[in-house]
Amino acid sequence: MKKNTVKKVIQFIVVMIFFTTLTSCQDSYLPKPKAYLSLEYTKAVYEKRASDCGFTFDGNQQSSISYPNIKSSNQEMCSMSIHYPKWNANLYLSYSTIDQNLVKLLKDAQKIPEQHIVKADEIVSTVYENTKNKTYGMFYEVIGNAASTHQFYLTDSTKHFLLGSLYFNRKPNYDSIFPAAKYLEKDLKRFIESLVWKS
Numbered sequence: 001m002k003k004n005t006v007k008k009v010i011q012f013i014v015v016m017i018f019f020t021t022l023t024s025c026q027d028s029y030l031p032k033p034k035a036y037l038s039l040e041y042t043k044a045v046y047e048k049r050a051s052d053c054g055f056t057f058d059g060n061q062q063s064s065i066s067y068p069n070i071k072s073s074n075q076e077m078c079s080m081s082i083h084y085p086k087w088n089a090n091l092y093l094s095y096s097t098i099d100q101n102l103v104k105l106l107k108d109a110q111k112i113p114e115q116h117i118v119k120a121d122e123i124v125s126t127v128y129e130n131t132k133n134k135t136y137g138m139f140y141e142v143i144g145n146a147a148s149t150h151q152f153y154l155t156d157s158t159k160h161f162l163l164g165s166l167y168f169n170r171k172p173n174y175d176s177i178f179p180a181a182k183y184l185e186k187d188l189k190r191f192i193e194s195l196v197w198k199s
Helices: 003-022 102-111 174-194
Strands: 047-048 055-060 065-067 077-084 090-095 119-132 134-146 148-156 160-168
Touching: 055 077, 055 174, 065 119, 065 134, 077 174, 090 174, 102 148, 102 160, 119 174, 160 174
Parallel strands: none
Antiparallel strands: 047 055, 065 077, 077 090, 090 160, 119 134, 134 148, 148 160
């Protein structure tokens, strides 16, 4: 091999080592993923609460109850809201007395989760039955970027009928609200399991 060729090869190797060393010392930057609000999920403390709508239930101490200012002319209906300020969420409840209209109330209640089918990836339904408290119904978990994450209805089949819908006061993004939705799902199940109709 000629001296000039050897010299060029050595120069090439030195240059390559130099550039490799130079580029390896630089920091590489990657785009940061979107950040979501981190909330602390302390264990819920429940207390027995009486509503103006004909039932009692166990409520999370971190929530508050409100009633609409506009009163319905129909005294057989009652609406209330359970507000969760820490999670910026509301459980909207609508109570009706049954007056030969149970079939209509059931059909209307079963249509409500269908309103979210367009945005939902899946709607998981669970049958609920509590013979001791005379509460029967359905519980729906709406998976996906729907406006409401949970829906349910309860009835004793003779006098009382209750609808519930959980909404977060923000643009629907299932990934970001998932931890809060799962936390409040426990509250909803406690609400349902502890509900007792007023005679």
